[in-house]
Each structure stands twice: as C-alpha cells, then as structure tokens.
Amino acid sequence: MSRKQDVIAKFKEQFGYExxxxxxxxxxxxxxxxHTDYNDGFVFPAAINFGTDIAAAKRDDKLVRVLxxxxxxxxxxxxxxxxxxxxxxxxxxxxxxxLQVLMAELGDIxxxxxxxxxxxxxxxxxxxxxxxxxxVLKTAAQLNSLTLDGVKAAQLGQxxxxxxxxxxxxxxxxxxxxxxKIDHAMLLDCRSLTFxxxxxxxxxxxVIINSNVKRGLVDSEYNARRQQCESVAAALGxxxxxDVSLAQLEAAKDRLDDTAYRRARHVITEDExxxxxVDALASQNLSLIGxxxxxxxxxxxxxxxxxxxxxxxxxxxxxxVIKGQGGVRMTGGGFGGCVVALVPSDLADIxxxxxxxxxxxxxxxxxxxxVCTTSTGAxxxx
Numbered sequence: 001m002s003r004k005q006d007v008i009a010k011f012k013e014q015f016g017y018e019x020x021x022x023x024x025x026x027x028x029x030x031x032x033x034x035h036t037d038y039n040d041g042f043v044f045p046a047a048i049n050f051g052t053d054i055a056a057a058k059r060d061d062k063l064v065r066v067l068x069x070x071x072x073x074x075x076x077x078x079x080x081x082x083x084x085x086x087x088x089x090x091x092x093x094x095x096x097x098x099l100q101v102l103m104a105e106l107g108d109i110x111x112x113x114x115x116x117x118x119x120x121x122x123x124x125x126x127x128x129x130x131x132x133x134x135x136v137l138k139t140a141a142q143l144n145s146l147t148l149d150g151v152k153a154a155q156l157g158q159x160x161x162x163x164x165x166x167x168x169x170x171x172x173x174x175x176x177x178x179x180x181k182i183d184h185a186m187l188l189d190c191r192s193l194t195f196x197x198x199x200x201x202x203x204x205x206x207v208i209i210n211s212n213v214k215r216g217l218v219d220s221e222y223n224a225r226r227q228q229c230e231s232v233a234a235a236l237g238x239x240x241x242x243d244v245s246l247a248q249l250e251a252a253k254d255r256l257d258d259t260a261y262r263r264a265r266h267v268i269t270e271d272e273x274x275x276x277x278v279d280a281l282a283s284q285n286l287s288l289i290g291x292x293x294x295x296x297x298x299x300x301x302x303x304x305x306x307x308x309x310x311x312x313x314x315x316x317x318x319x320x321v322i323k324g325q326g327g328v329r330m331t332g333g334g335f336g337g338c339v340v341a342l343v344p345s346d347l348a349d350i351x352x353x354x355x356x357x358x359x360x361x362x363x364x365x366x367x368x369x370x371v372c373t374t375s376t377g378a379x380x381x382x
Contacts, residue, residue, distance in 0.1 A: 003117050004053050007069065011055040011115040014067050014075075019055035019115070021142050025135035025378035026051035027120035027128060028176040029208055029340050030331050031185055032296050033274035035304055037170030039229050039267045040191040040240035042274040044198075045172055046206065047180025048372040052118040052128070052135040058143040059111035066095060069117040080111055085164065094129055097164025098136040101156045102148075109144045129165075130173030133157035138178075138378045150178035150379030151193055168223075180377035187278050191242060198278045200374060204326065205348040206340065209318075209355055210368040211310045213336035222333055225263055225304065232256060232264040241267045266303035270296060286325045289342060293327025294319070306334025310363050314339040317358050321351050 004022060011019040026047040033043035059065075062080040067073065068091055076092045078084070083100045086092050095116075103109055116135075120128035134157050141148040148156075157174035161167045171193065176186055184197040200206075233240050236252055246268050253261055273292045280288040297315050301307040311330040318328040318341050326343035343351055352369050359367050 007053050007055040007115045007117045015113045020057040023054045023135050023139045024051055025131045025177045026375040027131045032277050036267055036270050037172050037190045038226055040242035041271040043172045043188050044185055044274045044277050045176040046185040047176050047375040047377055049375045050120045052131040054114050054116050054135050054139050056112050056114045056139045061111050063111040065113045067115045093165050094132050095136050097160035098133045101160045102140055106146050109140055112143055130177050133160055134174055134177040134378050153379055154178045178377045178379040182374050182376045198281050201284050203345055204342055205345040206372040207348055207351050208370045208372055209314050209339045212365050213308055213310045215336035228260050228263040232260050244268055262303040266299045269299055290324045290327040293329040297329035300330055311339055313362055317355050318351055321354050322347055
C-alpha cells in the first residue's frame with residue numbers, strides 16, 4: 001500500500017467516512033546558496049520526492065481533528081475560534097499556526113478532519129516543517145474554495161513558522177514546496193520572491209547523505225551569524241549584504257573585525273555561485289558544477305564556520321569517487337545535517353556504497369543516504 005493509499009484508508013478507519021481530498025507537498029534540498037536567504041540573496045533549491053500527504057474533509061463546525069501517522073499515530077484536536085500554542089505536542093503547532101495566519105489573511109474557514117503522513121526525514125535539513133505547512137494551507141484552501149497562489153501560501157507558511165511556532169526561518173523552504181517544478185531546480189531571489197526554473201538533466205542524480213551528527217548550539221550559532229551579517233550591512237549603510245559587492249567589502253575590510261568580514265565574504269560569494277549555477281546546469285558543465293559546489297562548501301567551512309569534521313569527511317569521500325564529474329557540498333544550516341551531491345546517475349550507486357562503507361569507519365556513525373528525484377510543488381500548475 002502506498003503512503004497516499006494509507007492516509008485514505010486511515011482516514012476512513014479514524015473518522016468513519018471517506019476523505020474528500022488528498023493533498024501532497026514536497027520537501028526540498030538546497031543545491032547551493034546557504035545562509036544567503038536572510039541576507040536578501042539567492043538560493044537554489046529543488047523539490048524532492050519526499051513530502052507530506054494529507055487526506056481531509058471539511059466539517060460543518062470549527063473543530064479541527066488531526067491524526068498524525070508519522071508522529072506515533074498521535075491524535076489532536078483544536079477549535080479554530082480559539083487557537084492556542086500547544087506546549088506539549090509540537091507538531092500540531094505547525095498546523096494550527098498555518099490555519100491561524102490563513103484566516104487572518106483570507107477570513108474564516110470551516111473545521112476539518114485530517115490524516116497526515118510524511119516521509120521527509122525529520123531533523124535532516126530537508127524541510128519537513130515547510131512541507132507540512134504548505135500541505136495544510138493547500139488543504140484548507142481547497143476544502144474552503146479559497147483563492148490562494150503558491151507565493152502567498154509560502155509567505156503564510158513562513159509567517160506561521162516565524163510568529164506562531166517561533167522559528168526565524170527564511171522563505172526558501174515554503175516557496176520551493178509550493179512552486180517547485182519536476183525535473184528542475186529553482187533560482188530564487190529571496191528579496192523579490194521572483195524565481196527562474198533551471199532544468200536538471202535526467203542523466204544527473206541528487207544524492208543526499210544525512211551525517212546523523214547531533215546538532216548542538218544551532219539556534220545560538222545561527223542567530224550569532226545572522227547578527228554578524230546584519231552588522232556588516234549596517235556598517236556599510238545598506239539594507240542587506242545582497243547590496244554589497246565583493247569589491248565594496250574589500251574596501252571596507254579595515255573597518256570590520258575579521259570574523260564579520262569573513263561572514264560577509266561567504267554571503268557575497270555564495271550569491272554569485274548560486275547565480276552561476278544556472279548556466280552550469282543548463283550547459284551540463286559537470287566540472288563547473290563541481291567547482292561551484294566545492295567553493296560553497298569551503299566557504300561554509302572557512303568563512304562561515306558551520307561545517308563539522310563529519311560533513312567535511314563526507315564531501316571528501318564523495319569527491320574521491322566522482323573526481324570532478326559533478327559536485328558535493330554540505331547543505332542547510334550546518335553544525336550537522338546533510339551533504340548533497342549532484343552526480344551522473346551511473347555513479348550514484350558507487351557514491352552510496354562508498355560513503356556507506358567509509359563514513360562509519362572514519363567517524364563511527366551510520367549515514368542515511370537518499371537518491372532523490374525532483375518533484376512538483378503543491379501549488380504548481382503545469
């Protein structure tokens with residue numbers, strides 16, 4: 001039984017009647033462009049074939065009832081007229097917060113029954129939360145016949161996570177989950193929210209390797225780096241590092257402490273790498289893809305200081321296999337999490353087996369490895 005069939009069957013079992021709607025929203029991986037989003041810069045994500053499925057039906061009252069299959073089959077309910085943050089059950093806040101911001105934007109909606117299942121690996125930096133938010137927003141809009149486009153849905157999902165859940169994320173995760181295109185990645189301008197689709201050759205595979213390093217100090221370190229970036233922008237009199245060229249940064253180097261300078265240098269050079277990645281993909285220039293991804297990883301390691309020895313080690317192992325035929329880098333916030341590789345499909349198996357063998361020998365950890373395909377966003381009209 002597929003996951004979609006499973007949520008439909010579990011809906012009938014839980015609620016005693018048939019679901020009227022089935023919604024899917026994908027997770028994502030960011031191919032290049034990390035820590036640029038909150039600097040109004042450029043990111044380059046792809047929607048992947050992991051995501052959230054919701055079987056749902058509208059109620060004639062204001063009650064929301066939810067069975068979460070991948071959260072130990074927990075069942076929660078709340079009233080749309082009295083949405084409160086749940087300090088005991090975290091997952092329900094992503095649903096409640098999304099519905100609260102939707103109603104603030106588009107008016108009252110009816111209650112609903114939902115069965116939710118997801119297979120985005122949680123805590124791996126592949127955006128399980130954004131996938132859930134976008135799926136919930138799509139479900140509510142569809143059940144209530146609301147007009148909601150993908151960009152607005154992404155903004156609402158981000159607002160729910162920022163203001164209700166309390167995570168200060170950027171817009172990338174929600175926007176690619178809403179508007180991703182199959183067989184493509186997306187160059188997203190995080191300031192204007194405009195984007196360009198960039199084709200990914202069918203001869204390339206996306207390999208995601210979860211280091212399974214437990215992250216420590218992530219929130220404090222993330223906030224510190226954000227503050228460092230904002231301090232440089234303020235010192236240079238611009239709204240964000242997006243507005244600073246490398247030449248301008250170099251001219252101001254003497255006015256900045258070394259750490260702040262290096263943080264800014266990463267962001268500015270990473271924006272350029274993300275923009276160059278469009279042409280690298282379009283021309284299927286594997287050596288340039290490798291050069292850009294290697295440059296990104298090294299910048300995140302040396303200038304932004306968010307990699308770990310394990311992430312560096314995985315990248316080194318993969319580089320040893322592909323030898324410039326494609327690229328590999330850490331992806332996400334850092335301090336653990338995942339490495340992403342874009343490699344010729346005929347090398348995907350040897351990359352997988354080599355990492356699975358060598359990584360535990362070096363670091364005593366077992367990686368989770370996913371060979372992914374691209375997917376379509378929940379709001380994407382093909």
